[in-house]
Amino acid sequence: MKHENHNMHKDMDMQGMKHEAPVHNMHMESLKTKFFVCLTLTIPVLLFSQAIQTWLHYTLTLPYQTYVLLVLATIIYAYGGWPFLKGLTQELRAFQPGMMTLIGTAISVAFFFSAATVFFPVGNDFFWELATLIDVMLLGHWLEARSVLGASRALEELVKIMPAVAHVVMDGNIMDVPVSELEVGSLVLVRPGEKVPSDGVVVEGESFVNEALLTGESKPAHKKPKDRVIGGAVNADGVLTVRIERTGEETYLSQVVKLVRQAQETKSRTQDLANRAAALLFYVAVVVGAVTFAVWALLGNVQFALTRTVTVLVIACPHALGLAIPLVVALATSITAKSGILIRDRKAFEDAKDINAVVFDKTGTLTHGQFGVSDIISLISEEELLRLTAAVEQNSEHIIAKAIVEYASTKNISTAKSIDFQAIPGKGAKAKVNDKEVYVGGPSLLKELNLQITDTKVLELQKTGKTVIFTVINGEIAGVFALSDKVREESRMAIQSLKAKGIRVYMLTGDAEEVAKSVAEELGIDDYFAQVLPDQKEEKIKTLKEQGYRVAMVGDGINDAPALATADLGIAIGAGTDVAIESADVILVKNDPEDVPKLIDFSKRTYSKMIQNLWWAAGYNVFAIPLAAGIFTGWGIVVDPAVGAIFMSLSTVLVAINSQTLRRYEK
Numbered sequence: 001m002k003h004e005n006h007n008m009h010k011d012m013d014m015q016g017m018k019h020e021a022p023v024h025n026m027h028m029e030s031l032k033t034k035f036f037v038c039l040t041l042t043i044p045v046l047l048f049s050q051a052i053q054t055w056l057h058y059t060l061t062l063p064y065q066t067y068v069l070l071v072l073a074t075i076i077y078a079y080g081g082w083p084f085l086k087g088l089t090q091e092l093r094a095f096q097p098g099m100m101t102l103i104g105t106a107i108s109v110a111f112f113f114s115a116a117t118v119f120f121p122v123g124n125d126f127f128w129e130l131a132t133l134i135d136v137m138l139l140g141h142w143l144e145a146r147s148v149l150g151a152s153r154a155l156e157e158l159v160k161i162m163p164a165v166a167h168v169v170m171d172g173n174i175m176d177v178p179v180s181e182l183e184v185g186s187l188v189l190v191r192p193g194e195k196v197p198s199d200g201v202v203v204e205g206e207s208f209v210n211e212a213l214l215t216g217e218s219k220p221a222h223k224k225p226k227d228r229v230i231g232g233a234v235n236a237d238g239v240l241t242v243r244i245e246r247t248g249e250e251t252y253l254s255q256v257v258k259l260v261r262q263a264q265e266t267k268s269r270t271q272d273l274a275n276r277a278a279a280l281l282f283y284v285a286v287v288v289g290a291v292t293f294a295v296w297a298l299l300g301n302v303q304f305a306l307t308r309t310v311t312v313l314v315i316a317c318p319h320a321l322g323l324a325i326p327l328v329v330a331l332a333t334s335i336t337a338k339s340g341i342l343i344r345d346r347k348a349f350e351d352a353k354d355i356n357a358v359v360f361d362k363t364g365t366l367t368h369g370q371f372g373v374s375d376i377i378s379l380i381s382e383e384e385l386l387r388l389t390a391a392v393e394q395n396s397e398h399i400i401a402k403a404i405v406e407y408a409s410t411k412n413i414s415t416a417k418s419i420d421f422q423a424i425p426g427k428g429a430k431a432k433v434n435d436k437e438v439y440v441g442g443p444s445l446l447k448e449l450n451l452q453i454t455d456t457k458v459l460e461l462q463k464t465g466k467t468v469i470f471t472v473i474n475g476e477i478a479g480v481f482a483l484s485d486k487v488r489e490e491s492r493m494a495i496q497s498l499k500a501k502g503i504r505v506y507m508l509t510g511d512a513e514e515v516a517k518s519v520a521e522e523l524g525i526d527d528y529f530a531q532v533l534p535d536q537k538e539e540k541i542k543t544l545k546e547q548g549y550r551v552a553m554v555g556d557g558i559n560d561a562p563a564l565a566t567a568d569l570g571i572a573i574g575a576g577t578d579v580a581i582e583s584a585d586v587i588l589v590k591n592d593p594e595d596v597p598k599l600i601d602f603s604k605r606t607y608s609k610m611i612q613n614l615w616w617a618a619g620y621n622v623f624a625i626p627l628a629a630g631i632f633t634g635w636g637i638v639v640d641p642a643v644g645a646i647f648m649s650l651s652t653v654l655v656a657i658n659s660q661t662l663r664r665y666e667k
Helices: 002-019 021-046 052-056 067-079 084-095 099-119 127-152 154-161 251-263 268-297 300-315 320-340 344-353 362-366 382-393 399-410 443-448 455-461 489-498 513-523 534-548 561-566 596-621 621-628 639-663
Strands: 167-172 171-179 188-191 198-202 209-210 221-223 242-243 341-343 357-361 367-379 418-423 427-431 436-441 467-473 476-487 505-506 527-529 551-555 569-573 585-589
Touching: 021 084, 067 084, 067 099, 067 127, 084 099, 099 127, 099 268, 099 300, 127 300, 188 489, 209 399, 209 596, 221 399, 251 418, 251 443, 268 300, 268 320, 268 621, 300 621, 320 341, 320 344, 320 596, 341 596, 344 569, 344 585, 344 596, 357 362, 357 534, 362 367, 362 476, 362 505, 362 513, 367 382, 367 399, 367 455, 367 561, 382 399, 382 418, 382 427, 382 436, 382 467, 382 476, 399 467, 399 476, 418 436, 436 443, 443 467, 455 467, 455 476, 476 489, 476 513, 489 505, 489 513, 505 513, 505 534, 513 527, 513 621, 534 551, 534 561, 551 561, 551 596, 561 569, 585 596, 596 639
Parallel strands: 357 505, 357 551, 505 527, 551 569, 569 585
Antiparallel strands: 167 171, 167 188, 188 242, 198 242, 209 221, 341 585, 367 476, 418 427, 427 436, 436 467, 467 476
């Protein structure tokens, strides 16, 4: 029974992933249904409307025509107008009148005045305007809901293409099991062309795996035993046996979807600005509407006054303001997530545009976090030096020895055979290679061999703080290797890009002054802090902030947690599949420093789109409200409520189109 409940719970997790945001989906479907029902009912309203018949020069009557129109209009008002009337009530209860209040007020004024004309001689009805107005409003809200939901579900669509079945290996047999029933520890077979069913580690086999849709890394990753794989990644040519480590909501993809959803749901300063603009627009519309009615009523045309007032309320609706920010946010968070940039805090992401100082942790961020050969001084043929040195070092397990052997292999040097290998503790190693006695070791080895360093280049190299290794052949120094934590090529490009934007770049490291200075000069870093202990990094960030800088800290999210939390923008780099880094505002899945300037660029573009949308959403009212109020009536320019609704909806369309241009920056 316990096992069944466990499986049922996991199945619910998977279903939750595959059918996320059900409330939003139901809301969208409800608007769609209401739109088509009201559109169908609007047809007879239009056909039997006296105004439409007069304009189109036809006559069509039926018994109790005005009462039939009233019934149809009542259904449209109550059924189709319910979302707006409900919104009006909620806004007024919260003392935050806005878009729904304007729409609800407009359709209510139109309905009750038209209903009054059926029983009292107060003027002509405008049932057809009411019906078309509600139709346009429902259409606009339906399209808005679909746009936002579509953008925010872009990542969740990935979950839908997850494999439904996994090939589980049990007692030498292969059984096809629903992915929802996978358990931690299960062994699964992933054949060429198939998707990895869930997060795990390779226990057998070798292949290239495409993780582009998940991490933004376009280059297929080579996977071998002990390497981790992500659920949803596509296996290329080899057969892999994978031990499952995460299932359901614990998987990388589920965590990313959850993270994106949280970022989309949190409010930002720009959203607050949009809300204030909507509230301001409401008060402007109410005042202008009241003045419009008073002026036209005093001129003796109450019917026209009411029409103008309704048009003002409709055309001023900040409909597009409701879409201006959420749609951009939905798109931005989905686009960045697909590029391996995960946003935990929206406000911090928006503030990234104002960053003017970036602090990088050195080890594992600007560098690879592993030793590599950086310099060679060869007193014999370099090829011969590498061949003989690697022949000795290939027998050693030391990290420095491995780095020299690896460097030789990248130069396609065929390693010679060595005999009589002997490790010299704390100093190096020796062996015979091609009848030559070859020693490889540090300065202490030279002392033992009574050799002196006279070459100025070697002396200068030692001052850089790098680890220096000597090769001695038949009693004479034949060459020198300098090893350091290799700088990433991407680091160079990232720092150049940041400096080109006028952003100062700093480096934090626990290494010695010489090492820090060497790396800083190599990369063109503005300044650095050397010999900084992990618990002191936070103080350095505070110092920069006190100097007036808006600081972004880039680190690994573990030792750098306090510094990441202190910075204006904390960026955890190289997080891989670990998206649960609480101290970071933004998580860079790939270990690529170039994503830092990309993040800042995208923040600027996103903010720019938000401001553009606010102008598209509200700026048109500068011209539209006077037009709706009837100022240009003397020139024969009159806007009906339904036409006003179309104008208002057009601003929504423009906002949606403008937001979609963000996709140009999608990888």
